Amino acid sequence: MSEALAAARGGRWRAAGRRLAAGTATRVAMVVLALITLLALVGPFFSPWQFDQLDWQHLALPPGRLAAHWFGTDRLGRDLFVRTLYGVRVSLLISVLATLVSLVIGVAWGAVAGFAGGRTDGWMMRFVDVLYSLPYLFIVIILTTLFQRGSIRVLLVAIGAVGWLTTARIVRGETLALKRREFIEAARALGVSPAGILVRHIVPNLLGPVAVYATLTIPQMIIFEGFLSFLGLGVQEPKASLGNLINVGAQEMQSAPWMLLTPAAFLVMLLICLNLLGDGLRDALDPHER
Amino acid sequence: MACAMPSTRMSAEASLAGATEVLRLAGLSVSFATVAGSVSAAEEVNLRVVRGECLGVVGESGAGKSVSFLAFLGLLPPNARVAGSAQFCGAELLGAGVRALDRLRGAAIGMVFQDPMTSLTPHLAVGEQIAEVIVRHRALPWAAARERAEALLRRVQVTDPARRMRQYPHELSGGMRQRVMIAIALACEPKLLIADEPTTSLDVTIQAQILALLAQLKREEGMAMVLITHDLGAVAGVADRVAVMRGGRVIETGTVGVILKDPREAYTRALIDSAPRLDPEPVTPRDAKPERPLALALTGVSMEFPVATRGFGRAARLSALSNVSFELHAGESLGVVGESGCGKSTLARAALQLLKPTSGRVVWMGAALGELAAGQLRALRKDLQIIFQDPLGSLDPRLIVAEIVAEPLRVHARELTPDARAGEVAAALARVGLPARLAGRYPHELSGGECQRVGIARAMILKPRLLVCDEPVSALDTPTQQQIVALLADLKRESGLTLVFVSHNLALVRRLCERVLVLYLGRMMELAPAGALYARPLHPYTRELLAAVPIPDPDLQPARLARALPGEPPSPLNPPSGCIYRTRCPHALAVCREQVPAWERAAEAHRVACHLWREL
Numbered sequence: 001m002s003e004a005l006a007a008a009r010g011g012r013w014r015a016a017g018r019r020l021a022a023g024t025a026t027r028v029a030m031v032v033l034a035l036i037t038l039l040a041l042v043g044p045f046f047s048p049w050q051f052d053q054l055d056w057q058h059l060a061l062p063p064g065r066l067a068a069h070w071f072g073t074d075r076l077g078r079d080l081f082v083r084t085l086y087g088v089r090v091s092l093l094i095s096v097l098a099t100l101v102s103l104v105i106g107v108a109w110g111a112v113a114g115f116a117g118g119r120t121d122g123w124m125m126r127f128v129d130v131l132y133s134l135p136y137l138f139i140v141i142i143l144t145t146l147f148q149r150g151s152i153r154v155l156l157v158a159i160g161a162v163g164w165l166t167t168a169r170i171v172r173g174e175t176l177a178l179k180r181r182e183f184i185e186a187a188r189a190l191g192v193s194p195a196g197i198l199v200r201h202i203v204p205n206l207l208g209p210v211a212v213y214a215t216l217t218i219p220q221m222i223i224f225e226g227f228l229s230f231l232g233l234g235v236q237e238p239k240a241s242l243g244n245l246i247n248v249g250a251q252e253m254q255s256a257p258w259m260l261l262t263p264a265a266f267l268v269m270l271l272i273c274l275n276l277l278g279d280g281l282r283d284a285l286d287p288h289e290r
Numbered sequence: 291m292a293c294a295m296p297s298t299r300m301s302a303e304a305s306l307a308g309a310t311e312v313l314r315l316a317g318l319s320v321s322f323a324t325v326a327g328s329v330s331a332a333e334e335v336n337l338r339v340v341r342g343e344c345l346g347v348v349g350e351s352g353a354g355k356s357v358s359f360l361a362f363l364g365l366l367p368p369n370a371r372v373a374g375s376a377q378f379c380g381a382e383l384l385g386a387g388v389r390a391l392d393r394l395r396g397a398a399i400g401m402v403f404q405d406p407m408t409s410l411t412p413h414l415a416v417g418e419q420i421a422e423v424i425v426r427h428r429a430l431p432w433a434a435a436r437e438r439a440e441a442l443l444r445r446v447q448v449t450d451p452a453r454r455m456r457q458y459p460h461e462l463s464g465g466m467r468q469r470v471m472i473a474i475a476l477a478c479e480p481k482l483l484i485a486d487e488p489t490t491s492l493d494v495t496i497q498a499q500i501l502a503l504l505a506q507l508k509r510e511e512g513m514a515m516v517l518i519t520h521d522l523g524a525v526a527g528v529a530d531r532v533a534v535m536r537g538g539r540v541i542e543t544g545t546v547g548v549i550l551k552d553p554r555e556a557y558t559r560a561l562i563d564s565a566p567r568l569d570p571e572p573v574t575p576r577d578a579k580p581e582r583p584l585a586l587a588l589t590g591v592s593m594e595f596p597v598a599t600r601g602f603g604r605a606a607r608l609s610a611l612s613n614v615s616f617e618l619h620a621g622e623s624l625g626v627v628g629e630s631g632c633g634k635s636t637l638a639r640a641a642l643q644l645l646k647p648t649s650g651r652v653v654w655m656g657a658a659l660g661e662l663a664a665g666q667l668r669a670l671r672k673d674l675q676i677i678f679q680d681p682l683g684s685l686d687p688r689l690i691v692a693e694i695v696a697e698p699l700r701v702h703a704r705e706l707t708p709d710a711r712a713g714e715v716a717a718a719l720a721r722v723g724l725p726a727r728l729a730g731r732y733p734h735e736l737s738g739g740e741c742q743r744v745g746i747a748r749a750m751i752l753k754p755r756l757l758v759c760d761e762p763v764s765a766l767d768t769p770t771q772q773q774i775v776a777l778l779a780d781l782k783r784e785s786g787l788t789l790v791f792v793s794h795n796l797a798l799v800r801r802l803c804e805r806v807l808v809l810y811l812g813r814m815m816e817l818a819p820a821g822a823l824y825a826r827p828l829h830p831y832t833r834e835l836l837a838a839v840p841i842p843d844p845d846l847q848p849a850r851l852a853r854a855l856p857g858e859p860p861s862p863l864n865p866p867s868g869c870i871y872r873t874r875c876p877h878a879l880a881v882c883r884e885q886v887p888a889w890e891r892a893a894e895a896h897r898v899a900c901h902l903w904r905e906l
Binding site for chain 1: 667670685
């Protein structure tokens with residue numbers, strides 16, 4: 001009996017997965033996303049160049065001219081193929097980790113505030129409001145100047161510290177709606193402790209909307225990281241991220257357009273795929289479709 | 291060739307009847323294309339309705355009642371396949387274009403659905419919504435349409451129609467919303483009114499009012515009417531003819547007198563028997579052992595909720611319960627009855643300390659529940675269980691049935707091994723009549739009745755000593771209601787449960803409860819042994835509640851409907867002075883306005899709060 005139950009237990013997520021894979025756009029998005037990730041992880045090994053290695057013979061080489069530099073080189077003769085993939089890797093790493101950080105803090109904060117209600121809720125959410133009202137760029141600038149500029153760890157903290165605020169608000173709203181549902185009252189009537197209700201009944205029911213929100217947050221984080229790098233607050237040369245590659249590329253737009261177009265193409269593909277995946281996930285987890 | 295004769299006779303008959311025949315379904319079949327293949331919802335349905343006639347269509351949920359008429363109206367989802375013929379005043383509607391149907395729907399054919407909240411647009415004042423239909427179908431200017439809308443509201447007996455015109459759906463009570471729906475349906479003087487479960491989500495008193503209104507409209511407007519319902523009592527007061535449906539087929543049709551008194555089919559007989567009745571055959575008080583220990587005692591329990599007022603005014607206090615006291619002995623069962631907003635659900639929650647009473651004491655087996663520490667109270671919840679009104683909503687959508695039923699064990703019987711727990715769950719499911727294969731399902735895959743059985747299994751798995759049922763069957767159709775009530779009666783007999791059963795319908799309480807408490811606006815009106823209460827109710831409100839119960843007797847029910855209690859309970863924010871019931875009481879005197887009636891002892895164990903109980 002318990003095996004059958006275990007099978008049925010996973011059924012909801014598996015059914016959602018089947019629905020997710022049923023959409024053509026979502027399926028294409030998942031495949032492209034997987035390919036880009038794979039390429040970012042193993043691609044640089046197939047090139048003889050390092051991301052910070054200079055090739056004095058070929059400065060600002062357009063793509064397709066030389067077998068050694070598939071995407072061409074930049075003004076310093078660094079290989080753009082390696083640098084772009086390296087940038088994708090850094091951008092994905094920062095955005096996924098920052099999303100996770102903001103989810104963990106945001107879900108915990110929002111669920112506790114919404115479930116506790118009353119004065120606790122008031123104070124917790126006022127705290128969020130105060131952080132919201134501080135100009136976030138200001139916080140990031142302070143953080144990055146106080147600590148090591150361009151450190152990925154500091155960037156993570158900075159982006160995550162801003163990102164969890166919205167998550168907390170969304171989760172709190174969902175929790176307030178869930179709390180009024182009769183099955184929560186049923187759990188109270190059974191003698192389940194408040195912590196038990198939170199862990200066993202509230203948080204699992206939040207996972208659907210949160211999973212959707214997460215896939216839509218990752219692209220935002222990529223853009224935010226790109227924006228910070230563009231301002232010179234993010235990942236620093238010679239390290240690469242999509243943001244600072246685009247920043248450098250934009251300066252050379254007229255003389256060497258490929259320096260902008262290559263990283264921009266990857267950024268656009270990533271964003272489109274993640275957004276499509278988020279939309280697909282929302283549809284797959286939509287309770288009305290069940 | 292052999293079939294030519296009957297078919298010519300049929301068409302001759304049809305042309306003869308053509309003048310008055312409003313609706314004809316002939317050989318109507320509906321099936322739905324699903325991933326699992328084609329599912330048949332209605333087969334070979336033949337029905338006709340003539341001018342001025344009301345056809346009652348009865349059957350359990352899933353019998354194909356609504357589907358047949360939705361097919362007639364062209365309102366089925368795109369995966370539906372419809373065959374046969376559906377005619378309105380001689381014109382074929384199957385295969386008719388959307389524009390042709392739009393001209394009929396809302397104009398020549400009026401529709402009233404079960405849930406008036408979801409059928410009304412939330413952001414438009416109700417007056418605008420009625421006027422919109424008139425403007426659209428009659429091409430009247432808005433001013434004239436609004437005037438007519440107000441007249442319609444008066445026609446459906448909405449109080450203070452000029453003010454209601456400007457109110458939004460959420461500001462109206464369920465009964466008022468349903469009247470607005472009927473006004474919209476009547477807006478263009480339809481030839482046919484289709485009412486699909488129009489009273490199912492309403493209290494018995496409001497049900498009676500709406501049914502009385504429908505009966506009156508049918509009489510005065512002479513329109514044809516189709517009343518789709520699972521409640522034979524509703525049919526008895528309004529319908530002229532009845533069609534009984536089961537499994538997508540019409541199994542029997544006839545006049546209301548024949549069907550309800552002398553049905554041919556055993557199934558119809560069973561439906562009639564499952565309808566709640568009032569004839570005095572209440573639960574016999576169990577073994578009159580005088581010394582059953584006191585189990586649950588409420589003393590002067592009151593509950594007030596702060597209500598936000600507009601602007602910066604002080605929060606008003608809404609009194610949901612006022613000074614409620616009763617004692618319940620072990621193994622005894624108490625019915626708590628009243629209309630929506632009378633505080634019966636609040637009482638159920640206060641008794642279990644799911645809501646903390648503003649004042650008063652709740653004592654369970656000698657322990658004052660309000661004074662216990664949170665941990666002690668949680669431990670005690672093992673003995674105190676509750677079943678909720680919404681069968682689906684009270685189950686966690688992310689857990690399977692087995693996990694839901696096992697949850698109390700995880701809390702109160704942690705020492706159990708997983709195997710022992712699974713055994714307990716299987717036994718609990720079997721006990722409430724659920725097949726073991728449902729253990730792996732999610733709540734949304736079950737029917738309403740099955741969900742409620744899961745709720746009961748969860749409440750009963752710890753063998754509680756007190757079970758509070760908060761309207762456990764009001765979301766279910768009549769046959770399922772009776773099954774659930776029978777199950778509860780079994781459980782009570784076997785395990786010696788103390789039971790509190792909350793309902794708006796006195797007929798449901800009768801099968802289960804030895805004593806009945808009648809509440810009105812949070813005040814106790816009458817508390818009596820069931821036998822005495824049903825045979826000789828003392829409070830005028832109790833009498834009205836009894837009179838509102840729809841009974842499947844075509845001789846009595848029309849007259850009962852005609853006497854339906856008018857009006858709705860006043861706002862609990864601004865309760866009447868003196869006797870709180872006086873504004874609706876047909877016998878109210880000056881003294882009722884001035885003095886709050888005492889909680890008097892009328893007989894042994896029979897108490898009533900009324901100035902006039904001796905005279906009436």
